Amino acid sequence: MRVMALGFTTICLLAAAVPAPACAADDPDKDVTREEVEAKKREVREMERELRRQEQERERESRRDGDDREERRTARRRETRMWIGVGAGVGYGAVDVPCQPTTFGDDCREEGILNTYSANLTLAGRDGAIRLRGIRDADKGDDARTPYETAALVGTRFGRSDWYGLVGYGRFRNVDDRYPKDQEPTGGFAWEILFAPSSQGHTGLELSFLGNTGEDVDFVGFNLGMRIGALR
Helix, strand or coil: CHHHHHHHHHHHHHHHHCCCHHHHCCCHHHHHHHHHHHHHHHHHHHHHHHHHHHHHHHHHHHHHHHHHHHHHHHHHHHHCEEEEEEEEEEEEEEEEEEEEEECCEEEEEEEEEEEEEEEEEEEECCCEEEEEEEEEECCCCCCCCCCEEEEEEEEEECCCCCEEEEEEEEEEECCCCCCCHHHCCEEEEEEEEEECCCCCCCEEEEEEEEEEEECCEEEEEEEEEEEEEECC
C-alpha cells in the first residue's frame, strides 16, 4: 500500500514539474507574437491592395490625359481652316491726282463706283487668321491700265463665331493715268471684316466688307465669294 502511494506521489510530482503542452498554448508572449505577425501580414496585404489601386488610378489618369490631348489636337485640326477664294463685289474708290483746270474749277481728284473681282488665300484658326488678297477693277474705263490692289492682313476671330476682323498693309498699282508714275506703287492701311462660315464639304461661301486708306488713295467695298479648301 505504501508502495502504491509512493508511486502515485511520484507521478504527481513529475506531472507538476513538467508543464503540459496545453499550458504552452496559453503563453502570452507567444500569443502576442502571432498576433503581431498576423497584423503585419494584414498591413502588407492592405498596402499591396492600395498600391495596386493607385497604379490602376494612374493608368486611368494617363489614358484620360492622352485622350484629352488627342481630343484637343483633333479639335485644333478641325478648327484650322484653309482655303482659296474668288469673288466679285462693288466699291467706291478715290485718288488724288495733279490738279487740272476745268470749266468748273480745278480737278484734283478722280473718284467713282467700281465693280471688282478678287482672289484670296486664307488660313484661319481657332483664334486668328492670315489672309493674302488681290482686288482688281473689272472695268478700267478710259485709263490705259487696270487698277488693282494687293494686301497682306492678319486678324482675330470674334469669339466662337465665324466672323473675323483683319488689318494689314495694301499697295495699289495703276490707280489712274494721271497719277504720277514715280509715286507708284502707293500703299495704305488695309482692313477687312470677314464672314466665313464652316462647311462640311470642301466648298463654301464668304462675304466681306473691306477697304484700304492711304495718303493718296481711298477704297471701300463689299465682296461676295466662293471658297475651296478645308472649311470645317
